[in-house]
Amino acid sequence: MIVTEAVSSYLAGLRPEPDPVLSEMEAHGAREDIPIVLPETGQLLALLATTRRARRVVEIGTAIGVSTLYLARSLPSDGTIVSFDIDRRRQAAARDYLDRAGVLDRVDLRLEDARLGLPQLQGSFDLAFVDGVKTQYQEYLDLLLPLLGERALLVVDNVLLRGTVAEGRSDGAWNDEHIANARAFNERVLSLAEFEGTALPVGDGVLVAVRRT
Template identity: 35%
Template structure:
């Protein structure tokens, strides 16, 4: 499935610019590519890193750990004494993530919460400075109320894959297997952009990233 968010020559150029220099992350990228494990794209990862450096969060919530690729990026980019809580239901992914997190020396900084994301979110009460949502796209709308509740005023909320290879903006026929997710993502983007609690930007990088800040109460 082609990415219609940016031009192919732009994608190639950015792939060269953001070629991974870190051996551990490079290994994770190769594993993900070989086994069709979804991880954040290089240009999106760079944006995530910058947002972390700017906001200096002490508590991060990640929804969708997979093998821990973005988890490690977040943990390395946040405040020195910070903690990342990351949610994952797949035990095989958790096992792989734990191995990589240990090799990165971040086992004291990252806590994996094993379970269904919506059920785990319902049990959380302490607010977060930064939330990164990169899980089942069809459930983003279900996760949103929990994310808004758990995000501190002034906090950053980032969602990956919101443009879904460009199909969210596509006119005309969309294959049935992609249609439901596309409709749900359009609704999700509208909810973000129309929410009076949030300031939202949709960035056409990678697979599309929504960057939101929760307004501080005046």
């Protein structure tokens, strides 16, 4: 937790009730210990995609489709989100939920390592969401930068790793290597000359950057 218990429960109380499909996905994630975006992160993704009027979105790490759902619901009917995952079972569950939520026609699920799939993508994207393996973030970034068009948003989850990144101390789950990687990644993105960005203490820490030109 990166904000106080009181702040966290107050914010949770402000959250509108999730719809039945999203509730089911959240219960699935909790039951099988599948890491999915926290509700406030999902809401931030939806807000950013809507504000940017994103039509083409790319996502690294579908899991069971929670963040994909928040993003897909924010796209116009001719919008698309290309989402990568390497776990066949999770992707099948995501396909089912996204179908039931009525957004599957906007989602292009790819069962492939994003590091192999990203170089095959054509054209430019309006928003990229990074939520794969934390130690691979630098590799994803190298492959995403050529795909991001003018005013594109780069959104990255878990940049604070439960606060360990700020404290510089392992919590048993995130080790010193994870912390050093996250720090180097955050510093790199926030110093990219062509981007304007900030890291927000939302959820597990979300970095948001926009391409200036």
